[in-house]
Amino acid sequence: MLRYAGKRAILAVLVALTVSFAAFLLLSVATDPAAAIAGEGAEPEVIEQIREQLGLNQPLLAQYGHWLSAISHGDLGTSYYWRQPVSTLILDHLPVTLTLALAATFVALIVAIPLGTIAALYPNSTIDRFALTLAVSAQATPTFWLALMLIILLGVIVPIFPISGDATGWNYVLPAIVLGAHSVPAIMRLTRVGVLDVMGSDYIRTARAKGLYGYRLLSRQVMRNALLPVVSVLAVQLGHKLGGSVITESVFAMNGLGRFALQSIVGGDIPTVQMLVVLFALTFIGLTLLADLLNAWLDPRLRLT
Amino acid sequence: MKAPQTPLLEVSDLSVTLPVRESKLHAVRGVSFSLARGEALGIVGESGSGKSMTSLALMNLLPKSAERNASVLRLGEHDLLAMDQIEFAKSVAARRMAMIFQEPMTSLNPVYTIGRQLTETMTIHGTAGPKEARERAIDLLDRIGVPDAKNRLAQYPHELSGGLRQRVMIAMMLMNAPDLLIADEPTTALDVTVQASILELLAELRKELGMALILVSHDLGVVSQSVDKIAVMYAGELIETGTVKDVLSSPQHPYTRGLLASIPAPRGTGERLPSIPGTVPPLFALPSGCTFADRCSYAETKCRAAPPPMQSAGEGHLYRCILPLNTTGSSVRTAVSAKSQIHSHDNGSLLSARNVSRTFTVRAGLLGKGKALKAVDDVSLDVAQGEIVALVGESGSGKSTLARILLGLQESDRGEVTISGRPILSISPFERAKLIQPVFQDPYSSLNPRKTIGQTVMRPLELHGIGSAQDRRKEAERVMELVGLPRRLLNNYPPQLSGGQRQRVAIARAIVLQPKILICDEPTSALDVSVQAQILNLLLDLRDELGLSYLLITHDLAVVNCIATRVAVMHRGRIVESGEKDAVLRTPRDPYTQTLLRSVQTMKFSANPRAADGAAGLQ
Amino acid sequence: MAMQDTDLTVKAAAAEASADTPLDAPVRRLDSWREMLRHPGIVIGLAILLTLFALAIFAPLIAPYDPFDQQLSRRLLPPFWVEGGNPAYLFGTDHLGRDYLSRLLYGARISLLIGFGAAGIGCLLGVTLGVCAGYFGGVVDRVVSFLLTCQLALPGLLLAMALVFLIGPSVTVVICVIGLLHWSYYLVVTRAATQKIRDLEYVAAARAIGSNERQIMISEILPNLLSEIIVIFSLEVGVAVLAEAALSFLGVGIQPPTPSWGLMIAEGKTSVFLRPWLIILPGIFIFLLVLAANLVGDGLRDMMSKKSGR
């Protein structure tokens, strides 16, 4: 188990390095941070001077080296758009995104898993059809459109929930529904297929031959197996939510990392964007790592490798 | 009938229908039998005969959509028909009647410990507390021959070998000491040597616990060893039933006779096996007459008019045929005899392997450490012109790796393979293809499902640029005829063909380039007995007509005994014994060969081979 | 299991993909049109898709106006069913007085182009990598799996936004960026399927008759991946359409005056309370297109898994 975790961790580091390099390369080529830092109306000499100060006239690989070593010392740099240390900014925006992501995942789970399970237990029934229709519809609805519709319906016409901001728990209800709806299809299908597969498996036949049935069969023999793949996907989904709730956060005016990233992009604050890309990638890697260990804990077969 | 007591299990007029898309599959029809306490019944049949459905129907394990009907279905005092699922699960399942399955690898839940799965059988029924259940589990595992039983409880299924898993499975089902154990192909997935020990164990347990047993199998050998009564099923019907002795030594139904005759038995080299033409029909429509009529050479018009009734051929020996008792025995045609002589192997070795070794490095993950695995270890082997050399071994013995090396598809680490004296690796792929070709085991995966039969057979010619499109088509048709396939299948896709037909296509593809030698890797092990005989006969025919030589890789000693000329036994990557067939099979010297031979489930009450040869529909 | 040996996220992706595609049925076929036409989902999906295609192709003939023709004096007319609507402009006009119906019709061109274009690029990339990784295994597989892990770890939408923004938005850039960021499912599925097919006996048979690696990949393996690829393709069309809409909505995708549905929603959203149809109409079009693509994909998958006996 320990070796397993160690191997995964080394791999995660490799991935992190590659991803950070990709982010650095992709976003460095197209921009000139020096001009941005110099501010409006700066003379070319000043820009050149800043460029020198920042080491921007060095070869790209050397720049990457400096960048990396700064990060490893905990120095994420200072945003010239926000005029604050990037680390502070990230920590400021993190709680909203984290809360939103967790809430959305929670919403997705409480809808998707029961629905997927029931759909699998009664294939081709009305509830199965309903679940599949829901999945297909949720998949086809643009996030921002759903957000606007929910604002109109539950924010204005029937004003139950607050529409924008992130001040209270209630503010998270609509965004969590919107963001959660995005994951419902995948998790539900996975649960459905998982339960369907497990129900048709030889060991469930064995369990039924032993006299297990109904809820006890489900809880004692089915769910753990059926939900194994869901764990991995949940990690992926949560990772994407942490990095991808740009639209939801924008429409609901929530001050999370997603909108922060969007603002930084359109603000041309590429160093901050680079840092965010790396951060999201690291979060993602960490989550999948976690999911892997969780999976290994749940599924003894994996512990051998 | 003088049943001493009321039977333990009584089944009358059992039928199972399964909806398949718009139509209905009549999987089991009108099956009746009974079983006394402590009695063992073997249900035998080929794939599609309905034998598994019958056992699942008894255990209430049919798919949800399936429909079960019967006039009587009774286990002891329980009327199974009157019980709903929950009641059955509470009071019958695993308490009175238990079942073990074919796949020990997948029949245990992989994420829970053995201990949990064993004790659960008792705790869910409340027949014992967790502690007692645990003790009982240890006792049972001990009894069943699982070493170190106590510590096994904390292990997970994947940590056990297949044989051990099957034992755990048996233990799990015996926790509540049921009256009846149904074993559905309990040994099919296991190696021969393990198979024997499991069957032995079942027999012992049955006697010890006074438990009745239903053993479902396609293998008459397996069944004949361990049961009192046999029921032969064909196309969803029970066509013959009786004591083992009655059914095996004087089979009455033409199908039973054919089945018995198709079992590969030792015979003169080159002699053809008797076989039943065709395959088991899927029954979407209820048959108007006898379901076997299409494959039966004794069929008459009235056979197709109405379902034949059960006839009695003695006490408790029933068969479903209109032919009078023992009529099929006398009017027998013998099998076609060998057409040609066996070529002597003086012409030197055609395919020759010298000291071939191959080691694999098994690596776990991107950063895992490598582990060496010797798949083939210093193997030398020769196949001479016209020979049929059998390479025998259990799974994991390295025989398939050796096959790939001999085909030139994989390089060996050491040693050399030569064809007609030339090193195989010096021969270009195109040239090599014209010398040596493979025939594989699985008729389902050996054909590209995206290509028509014609495309598959013509592909080698096309690739080699032989002839025009028209020429190639003609050649394909010729070869199809040679392997006994109708020309109309040329435009069909593999899924539309039966297993036997597919294997014929695979052979056609292999011989279309006119190679000198075929390497047949378990060519019949996925086929039913009756079809197996057809394919073995085809191989013999082709050898005679085309002068082919074969290297026959198999685990089935019966097949070896039937058609091989020489035998090599492989064990853990090495050839432990080789020589003339008779020498090896009759006087084995290597201990492994001896174990192997002992494990073979030979037919008890073997019928007179000549009489059996005269069975219906033999070619 | 080869899967667990290779990579952490590959597994997750595979699991997710397997919910969408029948990984375990690499050899099933989808050649029965008759059967397809009996599946309600496929029929509805295909009908919508074909209709949208027809609308896109014949937009110049169907559209009542030039979608770029600006009539400021007639701006923001409501659709005909709303009071004050002008029957000459069925769906009303937008903020610049352009005919909304015409823009929606031309928008179909953009969405279809981007959907199919991006899904095609992703397909090319993912299938090539997937087949190579699955077929050759070993180092190639490890490298490709590593690439996949990296790709999955990168925040897609964010990167797309940044790239489109930096390169400068245009239809081509949007297609390429979305395509380049959506190849993982193809890869995961084709890799797994290829790994299975690679070991099947007909591949060995093909090698035995003298086929080389390229011939085996193209003639033996690829045809058998076709069903899966079509399924993923149709699902990815939906994903790409949504991605474009999202980018355009955020203002870093298609730029005006090009009629893109996502952009139309973005433009209409300022007056969502006064003129809800401005966002509801393009929303419905996006919904229909993605729904159709998903229905077809789901339906095909459904048929395949039924055939594989699930």
Added chain:
Amino acid sequence: MRGGTAHNRVLMALAAVGFAMCGWLPVNAGPANDTMVVAIEGEIPTLDHLYTTARDTITLAELTDDGLFYVDPETLAYVPAAAESYVQVDDTTIDVTIRTGVRFHDGSPLTADDVVYTFSWVLDPDTKTNRGRVIGAWLDRVERTGPMQVRFHLKHPYPLAIRDMAFSVQLRKKGAYHPHGKADPNAQAQMLNGIGPYKVVDFQPGKRVTLERFDGYYADSPKGRPAIRHIVFRTIPDLSTQQAELISGNVDWMYNVPADIASNLGATGYATHLTGPTLRVNFIPLDAAGYTGADNPLTKLDVRRAMIHAINRRDIVKYLIQGDAEVIDSACHPLQFGCEQNVRKYPYDPAEARRLLVGAGYPNGFEVELWAYRERQAAEAVAADLAKVGIRVRLRFVTLTTLNQARKNHRVPAFFASWESGSTADTATIAEVHWSLKSDRNLSKDAVVARQMEAAARTIDAEERKRLYSAALKRIADQAYWIPLYTYSQNYLVSNTLAFPVTKDGLPRLFRAHWRANAVKASN
């Protein structure tokens, strides 16, 4: 040390998650708790007005900061604010007496030292303030002449010195940018110590600024004492969400609302629609100098003229901008001093435009990028009009920051510009920043215009200035360096409980807002 603070931040972040989940209740908008919520579209990255020109920050700075002088929104006259009085000693010397009793939000009194410190900081090119270059152009140095007296030494005569002091330089406490003895331009970005009528009590960058009425605000300020206790600036990037919040009572005030939405929503009765004039003009500078390519089409006079002819500005104003907006022909607001109206005019004439294009060698038109950061609809309408004569416009909507950056790198051939002139009715306030040869907003590189504009800004004689501006503006129009578009009217939507006096110069003075009498009563 570093590790410690990082650790604390993580803890705080976690605590914030907890808070957010538990539902820690915020202040609501409205008279009930005396809090006015202002919705803004853009984010406020910094509180320090010296470092930004973003409009939302200017609106905010009116509340948090005072300069030495103030513009009376009714009369548009300059009146002393933190200054008590001033004396123009000669053309290049101004003496200012500082008002006593002015306090910073931290309680300390404003003295001459603070004023000198502030102006020195602004004048120092190393501090990179946004205002530094403009101020540095005319101001040489500031001298302390007494505890409450300072003397401004000008480089040359400058007519707008008082105006610049009113708008551009918010007073900072001495040492405000040297928190640890070291110069730090970011020192006031997060927590501002100003002298304005409101103090910042909470700032979440990009999200919200919470202001509280400053009780120590000097009583004789021309701004008067504010009526509302709390003002919250909330960034709501989505205009539709802003409207939703306004309708549901969580927002009291929003501006920059497109005219049709403002009037339509006002008509529903959910909110009050207010409109007022501004000094804002919109225009499109064209790359006549060839920055983006020596022989790009925009360097040709006929092309530029064709572009103005091609745009139906009258319709854009009438249908799109609405309100009090008017088409302009000269490169300034008609109300501004020196804004010559008798310049060459380019009426809407697509045929003429096409003819000119053919003459310039572009019978099939050409492709050009038009950058914009606001006024999407108008920019699109312009693009559509240009497309009709064959000029294929690629619109690039970006943020102001990005536009500034791109322009600095000479990647912008034309941009949709909008200038509000700091609410100053003098052509100088639009001329300097757009026509100086040093400004990257100047895409014409015209030395003659630059010289005339500069001379006008250094002259106090009104007639002479008029003459110089007239000449320059005529040349600009003749050369078609800009596409002059229209003046602009500001549309506000405010909650029905709020009274907000609309200003003449278009710069919102939020401290003048108060609750409607009946609203307060109703809520009590």
